[in-house]
Amino acid sequence: MQKTTKTLTLSILVAFAVIAVMGVASAISSAAPTPPTNTEVSGTVYLQSSPSTGVEGANVSVVCDTDTLNPQTTVTSVNGSYAVAFETACGMVYVTASKDGASNMVSRAPNNFGVVNDCILLLALVDVPLVPEFGMFMGMTTIIGALVAFFVIRRN
Numbered sequence: 001m002q003k004t005t006k007t008l009t010l011s012i013l014v015a016f017a018v019i020a021v022m023g024v025a026s027a028i029s030s031a032a033p034t035p036p037t038n039t040e041v042s043g044t045v046y047l048q049s050s051p052s053t054g055v056e057g058a059n060v061s062v063v064c065d066t067d068t069l070n071p072q073t074t075v076t077s078v079n080g081s082y083a084v085a086f087e088t089a090c091g092m093v094y095v096t097a098s099k100d101g102a103s104n105m106v107s108r109a110p111n112n113f114g115v116v117n118d119c120i121l122l123l124a125l126v127d128v129p130l131v132p133e134f135g136m137f138m139g140m141t142t143i144i145g146a147l148v149a150f151f152v153i154r155r156n
Contacts, residue, residue: 036114039064039090042083043119045076045097054080055123058099064090089114097121 072084
């Protein structure tokens, strides 16, 4: 009778051990994320002089390191935001924004779900007021005045 009890106890312990090992293996396999099959990139382009002001109409180009020949391009919305998507998984994305001769570039790695959020770029757009330049009349007047002054001083 004692041998039967030991065998039963040993059988129950082996069954619990097998169930525990299967549970751990299941948890490990389900915890591993599946690699993403696409990449989504979104963000905002702001003025460098006023980081709360979005830049409307900036050209944005996003390059995926696994597909460098097919960059995604877009134009920022009224509040400076943009979004593009790739049908491939990217290890790194390179975002370039440009407007009116100003440009900036930033690179980011997507998270485990293939998403790059809040990819912010600052553009140093300078609003230079036009400086009035001398016209033809003022230029000629300056040259003639310089010549007259030269000959007057030379004659003395």
